[in-house]
Amino acid sequence: MSSHFPISAEEGKMGLVQWLKGQFLCHLVICYGFLVSGLLVNLLQICTLPLWPINKQLARRINCKLGYCLTSQSVALLEWWSGTEVVLYTDPENYRLYGKENAIVVLNHNFEIDFLCGWTFCDIFGVLGASKCLAKKELSYLPVIGWMWYFLEMVFIKRKWEEDKRNFVQSLQNLRDYPENFWFLLHCEGTRFTEEKHQVSMEVAEKKGLPKLKHHLLPRTKGFWVAVQNLRGTVAAVYCCTLNFRNNETPTLLGVLNGEKYHPDLYVRRIPLESIPEDEAECSAWLHKLYQEKDKFQEDYSQTGCFPGPKVTPPRRSWALINWLGWTCLLLYPLCLLLVQLVKSGSILTILATVGFCAAVSVGVRWMIGQTEIKRSSSYGVPLNNK
Ligand SMILES: CC/C=C\C/C=C\C/C=C\C/C=C\C/C=C\C/C=C\CCC(=O)SCCNC(=O)CCNC(=O)[C@H](O)C(C)(C)COP(=O)(O)OP(=O)(O)OC[C@H]1O[C@@H](n2cnc3c(N)ncnc32)[C@H](O)[C@@H]1OP(=O)(O)O
Ligand SMILES: CCCCCCCC/C=C\CCCCCCCC(=O)OC[C@@H](O)COP(=O)(O)O
Numbered sequence: 001m002s003s004h005f006p007i008s009a010e011e012g013k014m015g016l017v018q019w020l021k022g023q024f025l026c027h028l029v030i031c032y033g034f035l036v037s038g039l040l041v042n043l044l045q046i047c048t049l050p051l052w053p054i055n056k057q058l059a060r061r062i063n064c065k066l067g068y069c070l071t072s073q074s075v076a077l078l079e080w081w082s083g084t085e086v087v088l089y090t091d092p093e094n095y096r097l098y099g100k101e102n103a104i105v106v107l108n109h110n111f112e113i114d115f116l117c118g119w120t121f122c123d124i125f126g127v128l129g130a131s132k133c134l135a136k137k138e139l140s141y142l143p144v145i146g147w148m149w150y151f152l153e154m155v156f157i158k159r160k161w162e163e164d165k166r167n168f169v170q171s172l173q174n175l176r177d178y179p180e181n182f183w184f185l186l187h188c189e190g191t192r193f194t195e196e197k198h199q200v201s202m203e204v205a206e207k208k209g210l211p212k213l214k215h216h217l218l219p220r221t222k223g224f225w226v227a228v229q230n231l232r233g234t235v236a237a238v239y240c241c242t243l244n245f246r247n248n249e250t251p252t253l254l255g256v257l258n259g260e261k262y263h264p265d266l267y268v269r270r271i272p273l274e275s276i277p278e279d280e281a282e283c284s285a286w287l288h289k290l291y292q293e294k295d296k297f298q299e300d301y302s303q304t305g306c307f308p309g310p311k312v313t314p315p316r317r318s319w320a321l322i323n324w325l326g327w328t329c330l331l332l333y334p335l336c337l338l339l340v341q342l343v344k345s346g347s348i349l350t351i352l353a354t355v356g357f358c359a360a361v362s363v364g365v366r367w368m369i370g371q372t373e374i375k376r377s378s379s380y381g382v383p384l385n386n387k
Contacts, residue, residue, distance in 0.1 A: 021259025038144030064129035099125030188219035215298035267307035
């Protein structure tokens with residue numbers, strides 16, 4: 001039934017803006033800016049190679065800034081384009097420490113944009129350029145983003161412990177003299193939540209005599225223990241982070257690109273590193289208990305729509321937007337000149353080449369976005385003991 005109330009000018013304007021955000025041409029411009037600036041960032045990172053043996057700390061700092069130039073574009077997309085506001089539930093005493101110390105972040109892995117929400121918090125607390133993650137090896141091959149991570153000393157693993165352990169320990173040791181404050185993200189579940197993986201991991205829990213989890217896969221404990229042991233003295237605390245979205249939202253990166261606004265809530269508890277057991281078996285049991293608590297928070301959230309404790313909506317920083325607009329203007333200018341030349345020339349070949357270029361940009365970024373989709377998740381974790 002149609003409404004009899006006339007829409008106001010303000011509503012009309014909002015409708016137009018929302019319509020524009022869904023248009024392919026806007027997406028093409030955004031993706032073009034992201035890809036071309038990303039390749040330029042990669043190129044500049046390569047140029048820092050000769051600096052590493054001479055002044056490693058300076059090379060690292062420069063790479064953090066370059067990394068920020070690229071990663072913050074996707075933060076700007078979330079905060080300014082889609083209008084998503086991240087809400088933080090945490091102890092105000094701890095809030096003051098965020099961004100001022102190194103930390104290991106333990107986060108659930110249920111959502112396609114959990115990495116993007118993580119980056120947004122990193123930006124809010126000023127650690128985006130230096131933020132790191134224990135990531136599957138496949139991500140290191142991602143054009144632009146994966147190549148950038150190589151210079152940011154991200155830790156990649158094949159999820160095969162015997163093959164990983166040497167490189168893993170060495171990469172963690174390298175972080176001991178990192179010149180900037182960093183957060184090291186660990187998704188202890190090791191893969192994204194699917195019903196099938198959940199069922200398999202709960203069979204493992206049963207065999208191990210552990211309580212079943214409803215909202216998480218059973219955590220794999222080795223990576224956490226090794227990270228804690230190797231980062232003692234470097235990292236001050238573990239941030240136990242539990243992320244969920246209001247109204248049962250299932251956010252996607254394509255949704256963000258289409259300007260859809262989401263409502264993420266993050267509950268953060270700060271746990272001093274000294275309070276975590278050193279012994280592997282005790283540390284493992286400690287992590288299982290942590291996940292049982294996290295599961296309870298998620299269950300309560302699904303009933304009440306909120307996490308415990310005071311909440312705050314930290315203000316978004318303008319840097320991400322300024323950086324994004326700067327790159328867009330810088331890269332749109334030559335593109336516009338090229339298009340004008342193109343129209344003037346009237347050459348079919350040049351027009352075809354341009355259309356081909358646009359199609360390649362669009363397909364390339366669509367493929368990258370595909371990597372974030374849970375339906376394309378790896379088979380890790382199914383069947384039982386599959387690695
Ligand atoms: C204030 C705000 C604060 C914070 C804001 C939040 C975040 C911001 C922070 C930073 C952002 C930075 C960057 C993010 C950007 C992008 C990247 C995003 C995501 C990438 C993430 C990934 O790629 S996840 C995949 C890779 N990572 C991992 O796998 C890590 C977890 N895994 C481990 O740690 C593992 O231990 C391991 C891989 C190191 C080794 O695994 P392995 O299996 O060999 O050993 P384990 O001992 O751990 O496990 C073996 C035991 O497990 C049992 N088993 C068998 N099958 C299963 C099963 N299906 N489920 C559970 N358990 C299983 C098995 O029986 C073994 O048991 P035993 O008793 O025999 O030991
Ligand atoms: C201006 C903004 C430009 C918009 C275009 C943005 C394009 C960015 C595209 C891709 C960013 C790639 C980031 C990849 C991070 C994916 C993290 C992830 O979720 O990995 C999954 C891994 O944990 C577990 O894998 P499996 O579940 O075992 O399989």
